[in-house]
Amino acid sequence: KAYLRWTTNLPRVQPFYAVKCNNTPAVLWLLSALGSGFDCASKGEIDLALSLGVTPDKIIYAHPTKPSYHIRYACSQGVDTMTFDNEEELLKISSFHAHAKLVLRIAVDDSKSELKLSPKFGVPLSSAGKLLERAAQLGLQVTGVSFHVGSRCTESSAFKQAIADSRHVFDIAMSLLDIGGGFSGTDDSVSFDEFSEVINEALDELFPPDSGVRIIAEPGRYCVESAFTLAVNVIAKRAAVNETDGSSGKYLLLTSRMEYYINDGVYGSLNCILNFPENMKIEPHLHRPRLKSLLWGPTCDCVDKVLDSVWIPELRVGDWLLLDNSGAYTSSLCSDFNGFERALTFPVMTADAFNTLIRPHCTATFQTSCYSSEEKTCVSSCSVWSSNTKSTSKCV
Template sequence: MAALDPKRYDINILENGGTVREFIDKKIDELSLADCSEPFHVADLDDVYKKHLTWSENLPRVTPFYAVKCNTTPAVIRTLSALGTGFDCASKAEIELVLSLGATPDRIIYAHTTKPEAHIKYARARGVHMMTFDNQDELTKIARCHPSAKLVLRITVDDSSSLRRLNLKFGARPAAAGGLLRRAGELGLDVVGVSFHVGCMCSDSRAYRRAIADARHVFNTAMGFQMSLLDIGGGFPGSDNFPLKFEEIAECINVALDEFFPPDCGVQIIAEPGRYFMETAFTLAVNVFAKTVTMEDAAEHNGKDAVLTMETNENTSLSCLISWQLLKRCRSRERRYRSVIWGPTCDSMDRLTDSCLLPELQVGEWLLMDATGAYTLSVSSNFNGFERATVFSVVTPETWRALILLLEQTLNTMNFYCPVLLILFCFCFLLLFNRFNCI
């Protein structure tokens, strides 16, 4: 159970009914007493656990392989690993990270279609066999560096209804799939499945149905390969603020899977959610260290209206955020002003938001930003020497006990199978020994 030791990995237990907001307020008070105003994130592991339960309830046939690129906080990786989640890794470093935090090689898909040869060799050395491809040159590299890999062909699908379209860069056209499969066969490689991605924050659930139908077509022209895996990618919203709800997407996916890949077809279904698990799990606390007040015409008020321009001390890129909220520790009836919030660097592109309504903040006050867990920490930098925000992970005792129970079940299973495997190994060794003695 050391993998989830709260003291060893700086996981804070919210005792006596404590809440995340109370933890944040206490942390701000502690920092103020220490004359420190450094920004910090709070990761709510209960939120991650609830997302896992919601996923299992709504997509029971689909195993999530968490997209590590979204957020690499160790406590999060360990929690998902304890929950039995797989991991979508895109580099040697991500593979190394998840293996060091409790994942096993069979629960990793190297889901980058263009990989450095050194990274492919590393995956092979660590027992990671499942990886994607979408072009012939990649097949040549894999044949040279990892000929026993289990390959997944990524195809392009319609992502026109998504906020960020990924098929501009990744995926082979379905019409080109036959040629790639033939080439894989010529190289002696094993193609075990098909993957796709409908794009980031998809606003039309029917995109998944169309993509699943496209994948079925590729399965039907498998050219002798025994395909047993379908990877439906990501694009799932992580917040209820998004117009298309996760439950609506799940319903559409379930219907499409039952039609094109029924339960008795023998195909394993996986997905690569990132934002879904992380977005609402994190809250960011920043300190306002500078402020400018300007006046602009406000016709609706027959006069001037104040515009607040504030600088905060957080250098995390929030440009990747889709939905988030700004909260000040203030009275709810305070007057709001149009506010522009900047990061601390000298870069004029370092702007968190150019228009939001906030009460007037004073220098030294703290600002809280909800739903900041997705693609913020992973793209942050120390530009201009500003430090990345610290992460404090919290969990309630109830969720902690549930995670420990899951881990104990895993360990008990391993304790049962390890002796069995050892006996089988010894049996095989004796058979070989006797065979060679007979020769």
């Protein structure tokens, strides 16, 4: 749905989905079948995309600071389009991929975004000219300009300004503008419709269709955030004992505050809480008295805290919590810390969509798929889709 909304709202802008956001094979398969390109940030992500049948021309290697051997690998696979923002990168590229089609990443104002990227990437506008001259001296081909307004952008005007900045450094030999990512997947602070309107207007004014400039983008969060629900299980609980009696030094039991330990946390799918703690909201549907509660992740580390203070009905060990909008920067950030298993992914889609988009591309590795004909829902247990190779992926 998100993809179709994109093509309706931004007909001139071809999406290159940012694999880093969620690298579940089912997501990549589906987006590939819909016609998306892919933004890959490393050899591993390029490998994953190619292994799923994505062709090299549908990949942009969108990382301005790359290890040399990843550049060499991109070259060997025919992945030619890649970003840069500094002279050292140009020197590496001239050694390992001299015929690359380069895209200059510029730093833009990301003050209106929750997660800023300009401190780390992008050449300041004032230095862009010099860098382009250096690329020309090295005989490298710079084909376009890219920017990223920062993740979870909260003001559409950020795109207007960034497109104007791009126009400023665009030279006559260039033919590609990459407007990056940054869109929310949930229409929360600014709707995608508003972003689209502002972007279309800026593009029509500064990069009109007859300019011949190809426009692409690298949406991550927008494509997948609302597509996933994370199910977490309560594995342990205790009543809080965090205050001492001043005179005796003994613990006082605070029975009004509960602590729960769930089977996923900041070292697993909930790593994004470290950046956006305020975005973690739990809205209980049970109409029972609520207790002040704290949710810990499963590992031994105190940093592994999911929610500090939330009012929820008392939970039992074994209860499940369903967290909506868990598709962005969740499974792709999981680690194996402390030996806890990564969450399994069970892709679910309508049977019609499955038969049209996915089944024609399934190979022999496709094992089983289950249908509930009444609900017209297909629950797949395809091994090529499993995000965890250890998974037995039983149909549920």
